[in-house]
Structure formats: C-alpha cells, structure tokens
Amino acid sequence: MAPESLVEARGTAFGPRIWAPDTVEVLSAPDHLARAAASALGWDGVVLPPVVLLGRRVVVVASLLGEVHERRMKSGWRPVTDRVSVSTWDWPEMRHLVPPPAVHLDGIIAPARHWRTGLTGAAPFAGLCPTALLLPAHIARNVECLSHAEYYGPTVLAAAGPHDVDPDAVDVVHVGRTRAVATTPTNFTTRWVYEMVYDRLLAVH
Numbered sequence: 001m002a003p004e005s006l007v008e009a010r011g012t013a014f015g016p017r018i019w020a021p022d023t024v025e026v027l028s029a030p031d032h033l034a035r036a037a038a039s040a041l042g043w044d045g046v047v048l049p050p051v052v053l054l055g056r057r058v059v060v061v062a063s064l065l066g067e068v069h070e071r072r073m074k075s076g077w078r079p080v081t082d083r084v085s086v087s088t089w090d091w092p093e094m095r096h097l098v099p100p101p102a103v104h105l106d107g108i109i110a111p112a113r114h115w116r117t118g119l120t121g122a123a124p125f126a127g128l129c130p131t132a133l134l135l136p137a138h139i140a141r142n143v144e145c146l147s148h149a150e151y152y153g154p155t156v157l158a159a160a161g162p163h164d165v166d167p168d169a170v171d172v173v174h175v176g177r178t179r180a181v182a183t184t185p186t187n188f189t190t191r192w193v194y195e196m197v198y199d200r201l202l203a204v205h
Contacts, residue, residue, distance in 0.1 A: 030134055030159040031111050034059040036170045037134050037157050043106035048200050050111070053193055056121040059134075061106040062197050064205065068102040075099070079199035086192040101194040103201055105129035110154075115145035122154045127181045128190060132157055140173045153177040 035047045038061045045063040053060070072078070077099040080086055089098040107130040110121030118133035125131050132155040139145060140158035149156045155176035160169045 030136070031059065033134060033159050033168060033170050034109055034111065036168055037109050037132060038106070040157060040170050040172055041107060041130075041132060041155060043130075045104065045106035046201060046204060048197070048204065051196070051200060053196060054124045054189070056110065056124060058121055058125070059109040059111060060197050060200070061109065062201055063104045063106060064198075064201050065102050065104055068100050072099050072102050079202065080195045081192075081199050083188075083192050086195060087188045089191055090188045098191075101191070101198070103194055103198045105194075105197065107132060109134050109157075111135075113139070115139055115142060115148065115156075119148055119152060119154065123152065125193075126153060126177075128193060129180050130155065130176065130178055132176070134159060134170070137171070140171075146174050149174045149176060153181070 031050055034050075037059075038045075038047050043061045045061045048060045048062065050057055050059050052058075079102075088094055105128055108122060108125040108128070109132045110118040111134040112118035112121060113136060115133060115135055118135055122131035122133060131153070133140070133145075133149065134157045135145070137158040137160070140156050145156065153176045155172060156174040158171040158173050160166060160171075
C-alpha cells in the first residue's frame with residue numbers, strides 16, 4: 001500500500017475533511033525546489049532544511065527577530081526544544097517568566113508527491129502562518145486538489161516537470177491565505193513549534 005493511501009479525504013455537510021493516522025509519512029518530494037517556492041511566494045526568510053514537526057515533514061521559512069534574540073541570549077533563554085518543558089509555560093505561575101518568541105514564521109511549505117499528503121502536512125500550521133503545497137505539476141493542477149486548497153487555504157505550487165525548459169522553476173497554481181487563521185488560539189504546542197524553529201535558525205546562522 002502506498003503511503004499516500006493512508007491519507008483519506010471525505011466529504012461532509014461542512015465541506016471536505018482530511019483523515020490521517022498520527023504517524024502519516026509525508027513522502028519525499030521536490031525538496032530541492034523549496035527555495036524557488038519561497039521566492040515565488042515572496043517569503044524573504046531563511047529556507048530551513050526539511051524537518052518533522054507535529055509528525056509532518058515540512059520546510060519552514062522563518063526570520064530571526066534580532067532584538068528579541070539578543071535579549072534572550074543575555075537572559076540565558078536559549079531555544080527550549082523539550083516539549084514537556086514548554087508545556088509548563090501555560091501554567092499561571094509561569095506565564096510572566098516565559099520568554100517571547102524570537103522568530104517570525106514567513107510560512108511553511110509541505111513538499112509531497114500527492115495533494116492529500118501535502119494538505120495533511122500543511123494543515124496543523126494554518127494557525128501559525130501561511131502554508132503552501134509543493135507538488136508535481138499534474139497533481140498540483142488536479143481539480144480535486146484545487147477544490148480542497150480553496151476550502152482549507154494553502155497556496156498550491158507546481159514543481160517543474162522533466163520536460164520543462166527550467167527544471168528549477170515553480171508555478172503558483174492557486175493563491176491561498178496570506179495570513180494565519182486568526183481564530184486559532186496560542187498554546188504550548190504553538191510555542192514549542194516556535195522554539196524548534198528558533199533552534200534550527202541558530203544552527204544555520
């Protein structure tokens with residue numbers, strides 16, 4: 001059974017929904033085009049190497065907030081990547097001690113071979129920043145793919161095919177939301193994602 005078959009789309013009275021096991025494997029796809037995708041989207045941050053966050057394999061585009069980073073370094077607050085430790089930041093007695101996020105998320109790209117896999121990869125991050133699917137050209141232009149993208153909000157990009165003149169080009173097929181979903185509340189999982197991205201940014205600087 002192909003890994004993408006583990007992800008299933010079903011229609012409901014409230015629109016299409018995506019079902020996936022907790023350990024969905026996001027297939028290796030056109031990772032080498034992530035920088036071109038970020039450029040096409042106008043995301044100016046650092047394109048980080050692919051990483052697994054919240055069980056999804058994605059490419060994060062982010063920027064370091066220089067002043068916040070300097071304050072955190074002076075006060076001894078390096079990135080906190082232990083999820084259990086970050087979970088305590090929601091405690092009332094901890095809230096006044098918690099360091100501010102030191103990164104800005106430009107967006108998250110989910111490279112995949114199939115749109116269902118890509119959408120499952122991008123979905124958990126819709127409340128943090130804009131998201132995008134980077135897919136093979138014929139998959140990106142699939143009518144069902146575009147209808148789900150219209151409903152859920154990610155931008156869809158088509159990777160160059162083997163016969164395209166520029167093998168490193170990407171094409172924006174559908175423009176999605178340019179901001180995070182405002183109704184999503186901040187919680188310790190959100191803060192943990194920021195800390196993980198902060199740690200990755202420092203590793204490449």
